[in-house]
Amino acid sequence: MRALKNILMLIVVPIFFIACSTTLPKRFATKYYKDNDNTIMRIERNYANLNKQKPIVIEFSDNAFNMVTIEMKTDSLRYVYEFKLVEKRLADTLQKFGYDTTNVLKLINDMKSIKCTWINRLDYYVDEKVQHLIFMSIRPKAFDALFAGKKYYTLTFYNQPQYYDGEGRLLDKRNRNRLRKINNETFWRINSKVCYTVSSRFR
Amino acid sequence: MKSVLRYFFFVILFFCRNNISLSQNIVLNTQQIQAFQYLDSMGSIKQSAYWQHIKPHLLLQNIRKNITTPMFIYPGTNTNFCGYAAVSYSCINTYPLRYARFMIELYNNGEAHFRKVHFNPSKEVKQAAGLLKFKGELDINHADQMWYMSLADCFKGYVNLFSLNYKPGSENRLWPATNFAKFNRMLRRMCDYKVSAVGTDLFRPMFKDITFFLSDKLQKNHQVFLFVNNAIMHKGNHNKVRYRIPTHYVVLLHISENDGLINLTYWDYGFKTMRQMPVAEFKDILFGVTWCNKKSAE
Numbered sequence: 001m002r003a004l005k006n007i008l009m010l011i012v013v014p015i016f017f018i019a020c021s022t023t024l025p026k027r028f029a030t031k032y033y034k035d036n037d038n039t040i041m042r043i044e045r046n047y048a049n050l051n052k053q054k055p056i057v058i059e060f061s062d063n064a065f066n067m068v069t070i071e072m073k074t075d076s077l078r079y080v081y082e083f084k085l086v087e088k089r090l091a092d093t094l095q096k097f098g099y100d101t102t103n104v105l106k107l108i109n110d111m112k113s114i115k116c117t118w119i120n121r122l123d124y125y126v127d128e129k130v131q132h133l134i135f136m137s138i139r140p141k142a143f144d145a146l147f148a149g150k151k152y153y154t155l156t157f158y159n160q161p162q163y164y165d166g167e168g169r170l171l172d173k174r175n176r177n178r179l180r181k182i183n184n185e186t187f188w189r190i191n192s193k194v195c196y197t198v199s200s201r202f203r
Numbered sequence: 204m205k206s207v208l209r210y211f212f213f214v215i216l217f218f219c220r221n222n223i224s225l226s227q228n229i230v231l232n233t234q235q236i237q238a239f240q241y242l243d244s245m246g247s248i249k250q251s252a253y254w255q256h257i258k259p260h261l262l263l264q265n266i267r268k269n270i271t272t273p274m275f276i277y278p279g280t281n282t283n284f285c286g287y288a289a290v291s292y293s294c295i296n297t298y299p300l301r302y303a304r305f306m307i308e309l310y311n312n313g314e315a316h317f318r319k320v321h322f323n324p325s326k327e328v329k330q331a332a333g334l335l336k337f338k339g340e341l342d343i344n345h346a347d348q349m350w351y352m353s354l355a356d357c358f359k360g361y362v363n364l365f366s367l368n369y370k371p372g373s374e375n376r377l378w379p380a381t382n383f384a385k386f387n388r389m390l391r392r393m394c395d396y397k398v399s400a401v402g403t404d405l406f407r408p409m410f411k412d413i414t415f416f417l418s419d420k421l422q423k424n425h426q427v428f429l430f431v432n433n434a435i436m437h438k439g440n441h442n443k444v445r446y447r448i449p450t451h452y453v454v455l456l457h458i459s460e461n462d463g464l465i466n467l468t469y470w471d472y473g474f475k476t477m478r479q480m481p482v483a484e485f486k487d488i489l490f491g492v493t494w495c496n497k498k499s500a501e
Contacts, residue, residue: 062441076274076474077468152440184281203437
């Protein structure tokens with residue numbers, strides 16, 4: 001009887017943990033956006049303005065959010081540098097490349113405050129015309145759960161309202177049932193212009 | 204002393220940037236002009252019966268763009284076309300006229316030869332080309348979709364053994380994956396280069412002085428390709444455990460070493476990138492080096 005109990009425990013406990021780890025991210029996603037709405041929107045606006053002036057991509061490259069990798073794009077060359085947040089050469093480099101240093105540093109600090117690991121602008125095409133969206137990956141602490149396979153909460157910000165199916169999944173176009181997948185992930189509605197997915201990769 | 208060096212570095216960067224912006228006035232070589240003349244002589248082309256989803260105007264627009272600026276050839280986001288893109292970067296630069304003829308013939312007849320390589324892609328590939336979506340600029344680059352998918356269908360390596368036939372979505376999986384031997388074979392057969400290589404798919408090659416080795420190859424006017432571990436170069440997650448396997452190809456353009464840091468300028472994903480990294484990290488990500496004598500256009 002005791003052996004049977006042990007065997008049952010060996011089966012039930014892992015199943016419980018796996019079930020928790022897979023349901024956690026989706027439950028967490030919508031609540032997270034509501035709780036951090038202001039900071040997320042501030043980051044999105046600030047990044048959109050900065051990127052309009054000069055293309056830039058920001059990534060936190062370590063788990064402790066102390067190292068930041070910056071991609072600065074000129075007409076024909078992309079420069080990739082990694083800095084410690086405390087290093088003075090971070091500000092120096094931004095200035096040398098003609099970025100709005102104050103706002104970039106503010107953006108980096110905002111990103112760190114909500115554990116945003118990556119921000120970028122992506123191009124996509126609708127009827128052969130280029131459109132842009134802002135792609136933001138966040139790694140909240142709750143995602144560090146022992147069995148959590150998918151660790152990043154990815155938000156996409158569109159300029160125009162998007163189309164969704166009855167389940168809230170992002171669609172390619174109004175009259176089609178084809179899902180719009182970005183990086184092979186299905187996205188879900190937060191509001192008409194913002195969607196999310198939960199992913200194992202931040203970019 | 205450090206601040207002086209830093210200042211000097213930025214001054215060099217400033218001049219580099221100026222030179223690049225000056226070089227934006229593109230001057231076409233004879234081969235490129237001939238390729239354009241050939242395309243002009245075609246006038247407008249009809250919708251192919253073989254490639255039903257490739258739009259003729261997008262095909263021609265894409266071929267012209269690739270001939271003018273091979274630097275902007277883009278393999279798409281989250282695909283496994285990087286090996287083909289690296290080969291194309293060199294191949295289209297060297298053989299623009301051959302490339303233009305091949306693409307038009309392949310489009311019109313459904314099959315064509317590029318040198319001795321015969322391309323007759325499967326029905327599934329012909330059906331899917333033009334339909335790849337959410338891959339960035341590749342969405343509208345119909346010539347690139349046709350080209351990459353034909354290359355992936357034609358060249359096979361052991362990594363493709365379990366995914367020999369195209370299915371929708373295969374472009375992101377093992378179907379187009381390129382192991383080191385397959386990459387070198389493609390270069391030899393497509394470009395007729397004399398190809399030399401060190402490295403493997405699993406074990407890193409040993410170099411006494413990696414910077415000297417690579418810069419020496421560049422100085423001798425070789426085209427140099429690096430086979431690297433992309434999980435470190437283009438980090439996608441913060442996992443502490445990383446797969447120690449190479450998955451990405453880049454074209455090396457310049458390399459120098461300063462204070463234990465390597466300044467690497469390379470081409471991938473349709474753009475030139477300059478990146479600094481410690482020498483140890485560079486050695487850690489490098490699994491293969493291929494070099495070949497650059498050829499002047501035919």
